[in-house]
Amino acid sequence: MAKHKEDLHQEFIKGIWRDNPVFVQVLGMCPMLAVTNTAVNALAMGAATFFVLVGSSFLVSSLRLWIPRQVRISTYIIIIATFVTVTDFTLEALVPKIHKELGAFIPLIVVNCMILGRQEAFASRNSVRLAVMDALGMAAGFLFALLSLGTVREILGEGKLFGFSLFGPDFEPWVIMILPPGGFLTLGLLLLFFSWVKERKQRLEQRLTQLESEAQ
Amino acid sequence: MSSSRNTHVGKGDPGSLKLIATLSFAGLLSGLIIVLAYETTLPTITAYKAKVLEEAVFKVLPGVTSMQRLVYRDRALTVNDQVQKGDEAIFSGFDASGRLVGYAIPGAGPGFQDTIRLLYGYIPEQRKISGMEILESRETPGLGDKIYKDPAFVANFESLSVDPEIRAIKKGKPKAASDIDAITGATISSKAVVRIINEANRLWLPRLEQASGPEAER
Numbered sequence: 001m002a003k004h005k006e007d008l009h010q011e012f013i014k015g016i017w018r019d020n021p022v023f024v025q026v027l028g029m030c031p032m033l034a035v036t037n038t039a040v041n042a043l044a045m046g047a048a049t050f051f052v053l054v055g056s057s058f059l060v061s062s063l064r065l066w067i068p069r070q071v072r073i074s075t076y077i078i079i080i081a082t083f084v085t086v087t088d089f090t091l092e093a094l095v096p097k098i099h100k101e102l103g104a105f106i107p108l109i110v111v112n113c114m115i116l117g118r119q120e121a122f123a124s125r126n127s128v129r130l131a132v133m134d135a136l137g138m139a140a141g142f143l144f145a146l147l148s149l150g151t152v153r154e155i156l157g158e159g160k161l162f163g164f165s166l167f168g169p170d171f172e173p174w175v176i177m178i179l180p181p182g183g184f185l186t187l188g189l190l191l192l193f194f195s196w197v198k199e200r201k202q203r204l205e206q207r208l209t210q211l212e213s214e215a216q
Numbered sequence: 217m218s219s220s221r222n223t224h225v226g227k228g229d230p231g232s233l234k235l236i237a238t239l240s241f242a243g244l245l246s247g248l249i250i251v252l253a254y255e256t257t258l259p260t261i262t263a264y265k266a267k268v269l270e271e272a273v274f275k276v277l278p279g280v281t282s283m284q285r286l287v288y289r290d291r292a293l294t295v296n297d298q299v300q301k302g303d304e305a306i307f308s309g310f311d312a313s314g315r316l317v318g319y320a321i322p323g324a325g326p327g328f329q330d331t332i333r334l335l336y337g338y339i340p341e342q343r344k345i346s347g348m349e350i351l352e353s354r355e356t357p358g359l360g361d362k363i364y365k366d367p368a369f370v371a372n373f374e375s376l377s378v379d380p381e382i383r384a385i386k387k388g389k390p391k392a393a394s395d396i397d398a399i400t401g402a403t404i405s406s407k408a409v410v411r412i413i414n415e416a417n418r419l420w421l422p423r424l425e426q427a428s429g430p431e432a433e434r
Contacts, residue, residue, distance in 0.1 A: 037358075068230045068238055075242050082246040086253040093257035096264050103330075103354055157358060175401075178358040 008133045015137025022145035023194040027114040032146060033183035035105050039162050042150025044098045046143030048091065048106060052083040053115050053139040054132060057123040061131035064124050076119045077110070084109045114142060145190075152186050153177045268351065269335070273307045273320040276337030276347035280309030280317050293427040306420060309337070318346060319424060323416035327408040330354035332363075336373065336413055340424060345382075345413070348373035360405035369406070372396035378417055384410045 021027045031049070036042045056079050060067075067075050088106045091099040099106065109115070118138055123131040154160055157177030159167045176182045273283050287296040288304045296305075307320040318339035324331055332353045337346035350364035362369055376382065377393040384398040384406045385391055398406040 066238070068235055070230070071235045071239050074239060078239075078242045078246050082249050085250045089253045089257040089261075093260040093264075096261070100352070173358070175358050179356065 008129065011130055011133040012137040012140075015134065015139070015141040016144060017141070019138075020141040020145060020194075021114045021138050022142060023191060025114070026191070027117060028112045028142060029187075030108065031105050031112065032149065033180065033187065035102055036146055036149040036153055036183060036186075037157065037178040038101075038154045038160075039147065039150040040098065041101050042146040043143075044091070044095070044102060045105065046139075046146040048087050048102075049109055049112065049115070049142055050139040051087055052080060052109055053118060053142075054135045055083045056080045056115060057118055057131045057135035058128060060119045060123040061126060061128045067124075072124065073116075073120070076116060076124075080115055080119070081110045114138065148190060149183070149186050152190075153182055157182060272335045272349040272351060273309060273337075276320050276335055276349050277309040277318050277339075278337075278346060279311050281312050282310050282314075283320070284308045284310075286319075288423055288427075291423075291426070293423070319420075321416050321420050322351075323412040325408060325412040325415060327353055328355055328360045328402075328404045332405075332408055332412060334409065334412060336416075338378070338417075338420075338424075343378055345373050345376040345378060348409070348413070350409075355402070355405045359399075359402045362399045362402055363405050363409050366399060369397065369399055373413075378421070382410050382414055382417075 015021065019025060022029075022032055028049075031045050035045045056076070059079050060076055063075075084107060087109070088099075091102075091106060118135060122134045126134070151161065154162075155166060156174045157179075158173050159165060159171040174182075177186065270283070274280055284295050284307065285297050285299075286293045286306050286308055287300075288306075293306075296303075299305075306322065309317045309320060311317050318337055318341075320335055320337050322333070322335050324333045326332070330353070332355070333351040334348060334353075335351055336348040338344075339346050348370060353361070353363065355361045355363060364370065373396070376396065379394060381394065383392075383395050384403070385395045387397045387400060391397075396406070396410065
């Protein structure tokens with residue numbers, strides 16, 4: 001029982017850190033670069049993807065015994081596209097301003113490879129509980145990545161965070177940060193940072209085992 | 217990624233009938249859900265769009281307290297509140313005493329990235345533009361989006377002569393009454409706005425003059 005619980009926990013945690021869809025798997029780059037010019041846009045995009053991924057994983061996993069192998073990809077796409085379309089209409093009705101800013105990138109969630117990837121690699125082979133935990137973790141990881149990029153770019157590019165001015169009127173915004181090159185730049189630096197952290201951790205562990213064996 | 221072994225369902229191959237049935241069922245269900253979502257959200261979305269347009273009319277025509285929708289058909293302007301596809305419509309604005317102040321004219325055209333849709337106020341007595349509001353645009357954030365985010369650019373259109381023709385001029389150059397300051401770094405977006413207004417002027421100003429007989433008055 002305890003092991004089972006740990007499994008669920010593991011499936012959730014891995015998406016946020018160890019297997020983060022953006023920083024580790026480098027998936028879903030298109031929305032990652034395109035709509036992270038402000039933190040609010042990043043948040044809305046993350047939330048929309050969250051809903052689509054969790055909903056699709058739940059459905060795909062519950063229907064996994066009924067979907068014939070030969071048409072599974074088409075069925076996954078139909079499921080994902082339905083969730084995306086519903087999200088699109090809902091956002092337009094509830095938060096029209098943000099919907100306008102995100103533009104074409106909401107419909108493009110359909111082709112986010114991270115989502116289809118999770119269906120094929122995980123949801124279609126695991127129980128509903130595991131699939132939902134996995135989806136929650138991956139979606140949270142994606143949201144976290146979008147938000148880190150959006151925050152950095154908005155602070156440097158506009159001197160604001162969530163629309164509030166941070167540095168007063170004398171701040172000269174670093175305009176390139178909210179343009180596409182700024183997206184690549186920030187993403188590159190963040191990837192660098194994450195691999196550095198990973199490498200450092202590995203080296204520490206190596207060192208630890210070394211010390212232990214020396215002590216013996 | 218996927219192994220050649222049959223890790224999914226597969227005890228033997230399902231017949232093609234089953235494959236077709238599965239996909240048809242998924243498509244049908246998906247269609248139903250989408251239509252349901254569309255129907256549920258449509259009233260909110262239409263209401264919001266109408267509200268945005270109405271607010272824009274009052275913004276571009278200062279001093280206006282009531283408005284009418286006019287449709288150009290058979291070389292005449294008639295009051296018509298029924299929105300129909302393909303309508304060529306403008307809005308007339310009246311002040312508190314019921315006097316005609318001016319018209320709000322919509323325009324659209326290509327911007328730097330996508331179609332820009334805007335609305336501007338026109339005061340026939342002075343042959344002047346009284347304000348401009350961008351309704352829809354996907355201009356570059358930080359540069360092109362200054363066509364609605366930069367108050368200094370928007371203020372250009374607050375009392376702008378339409379004769380002979382509006383031009384976007386670099387900041388600091390001498391200007392006529394019909395010239396505006398282009399945004400530094402977003403010349404294409406600024407010029408697009410100017411071009412859209414000029415085109416709408418060429419289309420509507422003759423029509424307004426021609427119709428400024430009895431029909432246009434209340």
